[in-house]
Structure formats: C-alpha cells, structure tokens
Amino acid sequence: MYINFWYPVLLSKELKDAPIRVRMLGQNFVAFRDSKGKANTLSDICPHRGGALSGGIIKENCIQCPYHGWRFDGEGHCHRIPSLGKDAKIPVRARVDAYPTEERYGIVFAFLGDLEEQERPPIMPVNELDDEQNWRGNWLTYEADMNFERSIENGLDAAHNEFVHPTHGHEGKEDDYKVNQLDFVENMFGQKQWGFGFWHAFNSPASTKEGPQIKEESDQRMAGSGIVGPNQMWTYIVFNENSEFRQYMFECPVEQNHVKIFLINMRKMMLDANMDKVIADRCMVIAKQDIVILEQLDPVLTPATNSKELLVPADEPCIKYRKLLKGWKKKGWKIDSNEVNKHLGKKAFVIPSPDRNQQKGWVLDTVPLSSS
Numbered sequence: 001m002y003i004n005f006w007y008p009v010l011l012s013k014e015l016k017d018a019p020i021r022v023r024m025l026g027q028n029f030v031a032f033r034d035s036k037g038k039a040n041t042l043s044d045i046c047p048h049r050g051g052a053l054s055g056g057i058i059k060e061n062c063i064q065c066p067y068h069g070w071r072f073d074g075e076g077h078c079h080r081i082p083s084l085g086k087d088a089k090i091p092v093r094a095r096v097d098a099y100p101t102e103e104r105y106g107i108v109f110a111f112l113g114d115l116e117e118q119e120r121p122p123i124m125p126v127n128e129l130d131d132e133q134n135w136r137g138n139w140l141t142y143e144a145d146m147n148f149e150r151s152i153e154n155g156l157d158a159a160h161n162e163f164v165h166p167t168h169g170h171e172g173k174e175d176d177y178k179v180n181q182l183d184f185v186e187n188m189f190g191q192k193q194w195g196f197g198f199w200h201a202f203n204s205p206a207s208t209k210e211g212p213q214i215k216e217e218s219d220q221r222m223a224g225s226g227i228v229g230p231n232q233m234w235t236y237i238v239f240n241e242n243s244e245f246r247q248y249m250f251e252c253p254v255e256q257n258h259v260k261i262f263l264i265n266m267r268k269m270m271l272d273a274n275m276d277k278v279i280a281d282r283c284m285v286i287a288k289q290d291i292v293i294l295e296q297l298d299p300v301l302t303p304a305t306n307s308k309e310l311l312v313p314a315d316e317p318c319i320k321y322r323k324l325l326k327g328w329k330k331k332g333w334k335i336d337s338n339e340v341n342k343h344l345g346k347k348a349f350v351i352p353s354p355d356r357n358q359q360k361g362w363v364l365d366t367v368p369l370s371s372s
Contacts, residue, residue: 001025001253001335002328003260003351004113005229006123008250008262012106015039019063021054023254027351028052035061035290040074041110042293043350047363062291072096093361097353106139107262124232126248127155128266138265138280142287146294148253149302154290155233156225156317158200164289179314189228197226198317246267332371339368
C-alpha cells in the first residue's frame with residue numbers, strides 16, 4: 001500500500017449529516033460534511049486520548065470528539081477544548097492530520113500523503129460524463145478479500161478473458177488461441193511517470209443468449225487498458241464506432257488483503273435508463289468471476305521478485321506496473337505493513353498529511369515507510 005496518491009473514500013450520496021468512519025491503507029479515517037456541505041477527510045484519532053472522531057457529531061462547522069468534546073475543523077485545527085474553559089488558548093499540538101479532499105464523478109476522493117499540490121498525481125478523468133447525448137454511466141461499488149495490486153494486474157492481463165469470462169472470448173476452447181500483439185501507449189491522463197496503457201485486438205464470438213445484444217456476429221474487437229498511479233485503471237472495449245464500453249476503476253486498499261472498488265462503467269449504446277440494471281448486473285457477474293480467481297491466488301501479495309513467477313510476453317503490462325511500483329517504493333511511499341502490525345493495539349499511526357511539511361511537534365507518529 002502506498003501513500004501520496006488519491007483514493008476513493010465513499011460515494012458522495014453516502015456522506016450526509018453524520019460523520020462516517022472509513023478504513024483505508026490499514027488506517028482509520030473520518031469523512032464528514034461541515035456546516036457548509038464541504039466534504040472533509042481527517043485521521044479518525046483524537047490526539048487527546050485516542051477517541052474515534054467518527055463517533056462524534058458535527059457542531060459549529062467542526063467535528064466534535066465523542067469522548068471529551070474537542071472540536072476540529074476540516075483542516076484539522078482544534079477550535080475548542082471544553083475542559084480548559086470557553087476562552088482558553090488552544091495548544092499548538094492540538095491538531096489532527098487533514099487530507100485534501102475533492103468530489104468528482106459522484107465519488108469523494110482523498111489525497112492520502114504529504115506531497116504539495118503541484119507534485120500530486122492526477123485523479124483519472126471521466127470525460128464521457130460531460131456528453132450525456134452519447135454516453136450513459138453506471139456506478140458500482142464492491143469489496144473483496146484480495147490484494148489491490150493483484151486486482152490491478154488482473155485488469156492489465158490480456159490473457160485471462162477467454163478463461164475467466166466465457167462471454168468475452170472463445171471460452172478457452174480454441175486450439176489456435178493466442179494473445180495478439182500488445183501496443184503500448186504513454187499515460188493518457190497525465191505525465192508518463194504516473195502510468196501507461198496498451199491496446200490489442202481480440203477475437204470475440206457472438207453471444208448465444210437471448211435478449212439485447214451488443215454484437216450479433218463474431219469478429220475481431222479492440223480493447224485497451226492502462227493505469228494512473230497504483231490504484232486507478234481504465235479499460236476500453238470498442239465494438240464499433242457507435243458501440244463502446246469505457247470503464248474507470250478506482251481502488252481503495254482497505255488492508256493488505258482486502259480492497260474496495262469503485263467502478264464507473266460508461267457505455268456508448270443502450271442509452272435507455274431501463275438498461276441500467278441489466279448493464280450493472282452484467283458488470284457484477286464479470287467482477288465476481290474475477291473475484292473467484294483472485295481470492296484464491298497464492299501468495300496473496302505479488303511476489304517480491306518476478307523470478308518467483310514464470311512470466312510470458314502477455315504479462316508485459318504487469319511487469320511494467322511492477323516497475324512503477326518499485327519506483328514509488330524507492331521514493332519512500334510504500335507503507336511497511338509488517339512494521340505497522342508489530343505495534344498493533346500498542347501504538348497508533350497516521351498517514352502523513354501536507355501540513356506536516358510546515359508544522360512540527362505532532363502528537364501521533366506517521367506510518368513506517370519502506371524504500372528498500
């Protein structure tokens with residue numbers, strides 16, 4: 001798991017009047033709307049005696065700790081300590097880590113790290129939402145007991161469709177099956193340091209099922225996938241110039257072995273609202289087919305070196321992804337989960353926030369990080 005990237009917190013419609021505890025990167029956070037309706041994300045640990053802020057209430061534009069009533073605004077600043085009296089001076093160390101928070105595409109995103117704004121990677125855009133005449137979307141969220149890196153690699157895997165998703169290919173029955181050439185492209189959504197993509201042609205049979213059909217005949221289709229950062233992935237499936245799926249997946253590692261996925265599925269066909277449930281149900285069928293495989297992978301985490309898997313040319317996107325992960329680890333952005341677990345129940349950690357670049361003397365320590 002990595003700091004210094006944007007992570008989906010929850011759907012905008014889920015964040016109402018009450019604060020909500022959210023588990024991300026193995027740590028607890030609180031998401032809440034202040035009295036002006038702005039979404040905020042803070043560490044869920046009160047620096048006083050460790051109370052969970054998410055159990056409190058919103059009062060005077062602040063979240064109030066349920067334990068002793070300390071109040072913190074969306075920037076983590078403490079505005080009141082009741083036990084000191086109404087006009088008491090607030091100690092400088094009475095503050096909570098606050099994380100840049102944005103709402104886009106119906107999702108609340110938080111930047112979990114300490115990079116300054118100009119250094120941060122992008123949130124992957126979903127430009128089709130601006131073209132309602134030609135595109136319609138579905139929003140899905142689901143969780144699974146799998147490592148998020150394994151999930152991203154699955155989306156970059158051009159060789160699994162024919163075997164995991166029978167309706168996508170030839171159900172693994174074709175003797176002459178092979179993965180066609182992968183054509184790599186630079187990151188479509190920002191600087192190349194944050195990702196890459198690829199395209200390839202694949203054979204796609206017509207469906208034998210009754211009901212609305214995307215395609216009636218077997219032929220060759222184009223598909224592409226790519227990443228932005230360690231946890232954002234796009235997949236495009238082009239049937240023809242008038243029919244296309246574009247999927248945008250934002251993954252949030254809850255723990256090393258558990259992930260929550262936010263999927264925006266855009267379609268350039270079947271635009272009637274009555275098709276929303278049909279498409280959403282189909283997306284979940286496909287997701288569950290992947291989950292069955294990914295929850296049984298051994299080991300749960302990707303191996304420390306590529307030599308511990310027998311990789312072939314079709315795995316080149318996964319190899320490129322792992323190279324990027326190693327680069328972000330060398331920057332000191334990878335959480336040392338083993339070290340965190342050694343202190344479980346004995347010491348609280350927080351993800352570092354941008355304010356730590358200017359302010360010293362914080363009560364809680366930041367999570368241990370690994371660069372080697």
